[in-house]
Amino acid sequence: MTSLINTEVKPFKATAFHNGQFIKVSDADLKGKWSIVFFYPADFTFVCPTELGDVADCYPEFQKMGVEVYSVSTDTHFTHKAWHDTSDTIKKIKFPMVGDPTGIISRNFGVMIESAGMAERGTFVIDPNGKIQIIEINAGGIGRDASELLRKVKAAQYVANHPGEVCPAKWKEGDATLAPSLELVGKI
Numbered sequence: 001m002t003s004l005i006n007t008e009v010k011p012f013k014a015t016a017f018h019n020g021q022f023i024k025v026s027d028a029d030l031k032g033k034w035s036i037v038f039f040y041p042a043d044f045t046f047v048c049p050t051e052l053g054d055v056a057d058c059y060p061e062f063q064k065m066g067v068e069v070y071s072v073s074t075d076t077h078f079t080h081k082a083w084h085d086t087s088d089t090i091k092k093i094k095f096p097m098v099g100d101p102t103g104i105i106s107r108n109f110g111v112m113i114e115s116a117g118m119a120e121r122g123t124f125v126i127d128p129n130g131k132i133q134i135i136e137i138n139a140g141g142i143g144r145d146a147s148e149l150l151r152k153v154k155a156a157q158y159v160a161n162h163p164g165e166v167c168p169a170k171w172k173e174g175d176a177t178l179a180p181s182l183e184l185v186g187k188i
Contacts, residue, residue, distance in 0.1 A: 004124075004132045007035075010108040016096035017080035018071070025070065026148050031130040034067040034157065036149070039111050043075045043083040047143045048089060052120070056092040058146040064169040067153055069095040074118050076101050111137060125153055127160060 007133070013026045038055060040048040052071055055062075062069055073080075077099035083095070089111045098105065100119070106112035111122035116159060123144060125134035133156045155167040157179070165177040168188075178184065 004110060004135060006131050006133070007058075009126060009132065012108055014072075014098050014100060014105060014106045015077040017077045017097040018096040022077050022081075023096065025096055027130065028124050029068075029144070030070075032128055034065065034153065035126040036062070036067060036069045036128050036130060036153070037105075037109065037122075037124040037126065038069060038071045039106060039119040040071065041108065041113075041116075041118040042073055043079050047121075048073075049087060049139065051143050051146075053089040053092060053142075054146040055149075056089075056094065058150055059094055061150055065153060065157065067152075070098050071095065071144050072098040072100050072105055072119065074100050074103055074106060074112075085154065108117065117132060123149060125149075125156055127156070133160075142182060 001116065009027045009030050013024065013029050016023050016025045040051060042048060055069060055071070059069060071093070077097070080097035080099060082092065100106050103117065104111050106119040109122060109124055111120040113120060121138040121140065121142070121144060123134070123136040124132050127133050134152050151172060154173050155171050159165065159175070160166060162177070165179055167177055171177065
């Protein structure tokens with residue numbers, strides 16, 4: 001499998017449920033700002049609402065950072081609305097819930113489970129140029145942690161704004177960074 005890191009998001013068009021309305025979403029919406037595309041297997045399931053609720057709780061922090069979140073499953077935008085209307089956890093969601101019933105978006109990001117017609121638990125952080133900077137894919141039974149995603153996005157934004165610096169393991173905002181050089185080789 002070829003890595004998607006530093007590749008541009010492939011073209012797509014879809015319909016999303018967002019703030020009580022159906023809206024159009026495309027790859028063009030991912031340019032000009034930081035974005036997270038958060039794939040999950042299906043609406044009305046078990047682990048998925050815990051993850052989406054966690055992201056919804058952190059959404060105001062993502063917005064302060066200039067990041068838009070797009071959740072994506074192979075369900076339709078109609079199903080997203082029905083889930084939103086019936087689940088207290090999903091009612092918290094203020095970001096677009098994108099329908100991918102044809103699987104085009106899931107295939108573009110390499111997370112389609114063909115035999116099931118559903119997406120893997122894939123998380124993609126995309127920079128303002130539309131290039132993928134972070135990829136995380138979890139097995140179906142392993143939920144993700146939005147606070148860790150916040151940390152990774154902060155690191156990606158820091159590195160993008162500070163050429164020549166990198167963020168070491170467990171880096172948090174305000175921590176020291178590294179400036180890769182020959183002098184550091186073998187000294188860390």
